[in-house]
Amino acid sequence: MRRIIAEDLDWSLATVSSLSNLCLQCIVNNFEEKPIYEELTSSEKDFIQNRVSLSLPLHFAANVFPDGVYWKRRCEQKWKVCDVSNYGESWKRMFFERQLENIIELFVPGITEPKTVLDMVTLCKDHIKKLNIAQLLPPVKEPQTEDEEQATELTLENEDDKSGMDHFDFRILLDKLTNLEELHLVYKVKSCGMNFEWSMFEMTNRDCESLAKALKSCKTLKLFRLHLSHLEDKKCRLLVKYLLDHPSLRTLDFSHNVIGDSGARAIGKLLTKSKLEILNLYDNNIGGPGAKAIAHALSKNTTLVSLNLCLNRLNDEGGQAICKALLNNKTLLHLQLGANGVTWLTALSLSSVLAQNNTLKSINLSCNTLGEVGGNALEEAMSHNTSVTECNIHLTDIEERKVSVINQMVWNNQFRKQETSPREKNTENAN
């Protein structure tokens, strides 16, 4: 003992790792050749997950390691910001989802082999629940250019060739992801810079068709969001046609598109047929007739909880139709009609709804010129209502005093609800 210490000044007992640790280290070093994992204890598994090389081939690691430290390490190695709470606290899910998103976002039709996606899908099909695709690249005509910027540059030149502008075909992907629940899509190109071209921010007809078929094939999808993609009436109708009988879709988001009245009519039909709970048509081009169609569907619907029609062109025609439909609807909780150019007429009909409907919770009428009459009517209605806890009437030309009165009433409602809800909870617990 003494001799050893004399020879090695840094020697100390603490640095001598135990035999088991050495064995585990050995396993770690030769993990790729001889993976020993399942037969170990949990602490030993942790040891291995903490130390095993991150450069292990994915197809190998995906089958060996369950969700845990290893995937955390891989995620943190790959991305700076990792918020696991958005992925159901599962590092593995996060890794695979983001990996697949990356692959799809960098997929260049015609150049990238679809096999790369399919390989990845075979590995991760059980783990993916949500796909948030922030860009979809258009194809490249000339094969010599490979990087993204050049590709977009080249597409500029070939803008006339519409048939060649198809994006990634989702049909090869969606029917294989058996656990997919959310799909966020944007047909756009990120940071295109001076190569801007409108066609970059559109989807083609064939894209639309393939996407619609893909969506139909994905039976587990609950949320579909297609925004900022210049969705027109025609394409909207096509998509809706394929979504009509979807068994699980609950949320549909077509915000920031250019859907007009005919698209709205199609969506109204969808409302009557499906079990949608949240419909978001924010920032579209829906006018009075489209709103009427939606209102007609709304008066019969019993599943929709939230309806967002902000930034459309409903005007009083559509607004009144929607409000009349609400007289027959007892399920809608959130209604947004902001910035729709409605006037006191709509306010009047809405106040008649508020006076007798006690299911609505939040209303948004901002950026509408309601005027004094509308303000009075709303004040009157709110004094009878107890359910509304949010009411946005900013910039509606109502007197400040009345706005504050209405706000106070809403505040009281909210507070009452806050107080009752824990009591209810308590009683429930007591029972």
Place this chain on the structure above:
Amino acid sequence: MEEADKVHEEAPEPPVLSDNQEDKKGASSFKGKEDPTEEGNEELKTKMQEEKKDVNKRIMSLQKRLTTLVTNIQTAADAKEMERRSGMEDNCRIRDERLKNDAKACQEKVEEIRKGWSIVNQKVVHSELQSVLDSQQQLCAAVIEDKKKLIRDLQQERRVKEDQYLKNLRRLDEEIKLMLDRMQQQFQNLSKAYSEELTQLQGVYQQEIEVLLAKDKAKLDKHMKEHWDTELESLMERRRMVEESEKTVHDVMLENTTKIKLMQLEENAKSQARLREQQQMKGKSVVLNLKQLEHGNKNAAYNAKLEEMKGKILGTSKEVKNLKTKYAKQKDKFMKQRQYLSEVHKRSRQHYERMQKEVRYTTAADARKFEEMWVMMEEEVTQLAEKALAIDSLICKHLGLAWERPSAAFMESPGPRRSQEHDTNPNSHLLQTRHPSHCSQRMMDASVGPSLERDSEHSTGVEEGELSSETLMKVMELLCDETGFLVEDKLRKLLVPMEKNEQTIVKLHSLFAVLGLKEKDLPKLLHEFLLMYERQQGERTEGAEAMENSATADSTSRLIKPNYVLPTLRRFLEQHRKRSSSHQQSSLSHPARDTSVEEAYWDRLGNIITEEKLKLWDAAERELKQYEEVLMDISVLVPETELLRQQNTELRMQLQQILSMLNSLWLSAEGREKKSRTRKSRPSTTTSSITQCSL
């Protein structure tokens, strides 16, 4: 845009308000924290709930304010979008109108030009044509000018729009920056509020915890104190106990040491005494020696002797030790030997017993054998006698004398031994009694008589004793009184309080013990006395008449004289002693044989053939011998006759053969038969005589 700005301006206000509120709340909460220790748990709880409510309210308002801010921004953006849209629509409309106007104007001008062209066609004159062309050209130029102007205007407009767009972008950028700043601020505000809330809550909880802790601590202290008190008490008690026990232990030790010391002292004293004795002895011897050596060299001798004596003492002490050890050894050895010897003794005793048993058995067996022998001999002898008698009778018969059987009864009777046996066996005795025999009867009388007599006497005595128990009692009393000198004084004293009967019984017991008698001898003794009493009666018959008048009650005193008591007792004792000794002898040795009887018996058997008879027998023998000689002669002749007879039979056979063969010779054969018959008659007589002789 202005509205949006307004919103932006409005935005910073709420935090201030909230800050004020927070300050207020903080103050209230601080107020609430001052006296929580004195109040109970419930109050604390209610306070906590209120606090929570407050907190909730505040947080909610804060959140709402913040969300409203966000929604305000969004609504502002929406409004802007709306404005933009309306502006765009207006612009489009204006542009459209303008384009329409322009197109209309253009149309008019084009019409004009067209008209001009028709005029041109009409005009042939060059100058006119020239002027018309000029005007046309002017018109075209005007149109072009208009178009150019329009284009310029549009371009201008576009440029303006571009500038506007740029500005817009820049403003948006600024706004975004502002918004970011605001968000940052909001974030900070919120976090600040949260942190304040947190600290407050922490403070409250801290205080609560402190209160609880203080309470618990007090409780704990109390409990600990109690516990320590009890522990201390128990410790004190234990200490006391320990001290007590130590004391007792000390005392015990002291006692023990003193005892040991005392014992040691005693031992020392003893040893010293012994030493002293020894020394005295030594001194005596020394003195003696000194006296002896007084004449010689006193001092030297004394010294030498002293040393010698010392050595001797040592030697003796050693010797004593050796002897002691030897003694111990010897003792052990003797003990062992004793044990061994005792074992040997036991064994030998057992052996002896076995031997005795054997001897007894052998003696019994011998006796049996002897008796069997005797019986056999007797039988043999009687048989011999019978034989002799038979022979005698034969001889007598032969001689033609009248033979008398001498005392047949005696012959038939068994010997004395057998008769004794029969006597012990009652069944055989019964059988024996059927054949009356004088001899045996007599012998029996001789042998058994005395004992039978004694028995009968006994029985009569006993009967008498039983019958007159009163007299017996009296006799006993008398005996006790007369032999009172033999009873001890102590016993007598003890017997004073007892009843008379018991006294007599006890006295008798003691007396018997003294005299060496047993209780079963009592009847005998009494019988003796009664015998004596009878004798006395016999003596006294003459004087009975005179005594009749005296008191009848005192019969014993009248019947037995007290003076006779002692001599009779002595006599009885002597008799008893003799009897007991004889009895013992008889019990040990075999019953003595009555030799005289047997002698007589044997003599009689021996003399069963008298002298006269012997003489007669001698004479008869002599006669018979002579007759034998004659017979011998005859016997010599017999074979000859046999031979002859044989010849005769052979001849007869031949004759018969001849007869059978020759019937004619019948008569001659008859004659021959007569001859043979005569010959036959003679030998038959001789044989009969011989048989007579043999008999």
